[in-house]
Amino acid sequence: MGRGPRKRAKAAAAAATQAAATKETGPEADAEPSEPAPKKRRRQAEAGEESGDEMLTVDRAASRLSRWAEDEAKQQRWLESRGGGLEGRLEENGASILRLRDFLPLDMAECVLTLLKSLPEEAWELSQRSEKEAAQHRFASADVMDIPQLAPLRSVFWKLLPSLHGEPTLPIFSAGRYGEADYIGRHDDKAHVPFFDGNTIYSRTVAAIWYLTKDWDESDGGQLEDLEEGPDDPNRRLVPIFNSLVVFKVPHWHAVTAVTAKRPRYSIFGWWHQKGKRYDLDASTEGGKAKKPKVIKRRKKKPMQGAVSAA
Numbered sequence: 001m002g003r004g005p006r007k008r009a010k011a012a013a014a015a016a017t018q019a020a021a022t023k024e025t026g027p028e029a030d031a032e033p034s035e036p037a038p039k040k041r042r043r044q045a046e047a048g049e050e051s052g053d054e055m056l057t058v059d060r061a062a063s064r065l066s067r068w069a070e071d072e073a074k075q076q077r078w079l080e081s082r083g084g085g086l087e088g089r090l091e092e093n094g095a096s097i098l099r100l101r102d103f104l105p106l107d108m109a110e111c112v113l114t115l116l117k118s119l120p121e122e123a124w125e126l127s128q129r130s131e132k133e134a135a136q137h138r139f140a141s142a143d144v145m146d147i148p149q150l151a152p153l154r155s156v157f158w159k160l161l162p163s164l165h166g167e168p169t170l171p172i173f174s175a176g177r178y179g180e181a182d183y184i185g186r187h188d189d190k191a192h193v194p195f196f197d198g199n200t201i202y203s204r205t206v207a208a209i210w211y212l213t214k215d216w217d218e219s220d221g222g223q224l225e226d227l228e229e230g231p232d233d234p235n236r237r238l239v240p241i242f243n244s245l246v247v248f249k250v251p252h253w254h255a256v257t258a259v260t261a262k263r264p265r266y267s268i269f270g271w272w273h274q275k276g277k278r279y280d281l282d283a284s285t286e287g288g289k290a291k292k293p294k295v296i297k298r299r300k301k302k303p304m305q306g307a308v309s310a311a
């Protein structure tokens with residue numbers, strides 16, 4: 001899912017830079033001077049307007065993201081300030097869904113949101129399935145490796161969880177955009193993914209979603225539903241709060257409720273994979289959203305330090 005030809009994505013990304021450069025010079029919306037900031041931001045977001053604090057150019061956002069992704073020492077310091085990478089948190093957490101507020105720097109969340117908003121329509125691929133037997137879903141996605149400005153995210157996610165239980169991981173992350181009524185039905189994220197030559201099978205072992213829409217609340221829908229919590233448990237429905245990261249071990253039953261807002265719900269979502277078939281796939285997984293038949297090829301240029309490289 002979400003893996004268009006690179007040429008198309010590159011052209012789309014160039015068009016994005018152009019489109020956003022034009023948009024950012026536009027005037028700020030007229031607003032009552034006394035209008036409270038969150039209310040103003042929400043009204044502007046609903047009207048598709050930029051707010052004053054979103055005057056980040058696409059070029060600046062892309063260069064800040066790539067500078068941060070390349071600065072290993074800075075990322076390390078950041079992670080240490082957060083108590084280390086994700087492995088320890090996952091171990092402490094057991095089988096439940098882990099929710100981390102502000103786990104990644106706010107500045108990076110702002111940059112990535114700017115980049116996501118600037119992507120032209122042709123960069124997004126619609127993923128849709130409505131047959132009864134499979135995981136039903138509808139939303140748009142784009143592989144971060146197909147969008148040059150977002151590609152540095154892969155190494156950031158790799159550093160969050162380079163290994164689990166002493167075995168290396170391979171991250172594959174995508175941008176997600178849910179429009180009005182978009183959703184995902186009940187599913188557990190299980191998938192066997194062929195890497196490299198097509199004969200090396202990896203399994204998704206950990207899932208993460210980094211939420212990137214501001215001022216989202218319960219009334220906007222698009223909540224992550226943890227189907228392994230009881231129906232009345234307060235943790236069953238998670239509102240996708242800006243710059244929060246949700247992480248869980250695969251398999252885990254979950255769903256995304258239909259978006260009711262008239263503005264997009266943006267995220268970066270994906271999985272860390274580990275070698276081998278770690279579980280059996282059931283019929284619904286084989287026919288559903290999780291199926292990824294494309295072989296993940298070895299990358300020739302700029303392999304990630306210390307990781308087995310993959311596209």
Ligand SMILES: O=C(O)CCC(=O)C(=O)O
Pocket residue numbers: 176184189209223224240254255256267269
């Ligand atoms: O966006 C979310 O909250 C969850 C996404 C998800 O479950 C998936 O893409 O498999």
Ligand SMILES: [Fe+2]
Pocket residue numbers: 187188189207254
């Ligand atoms: Fe999922």
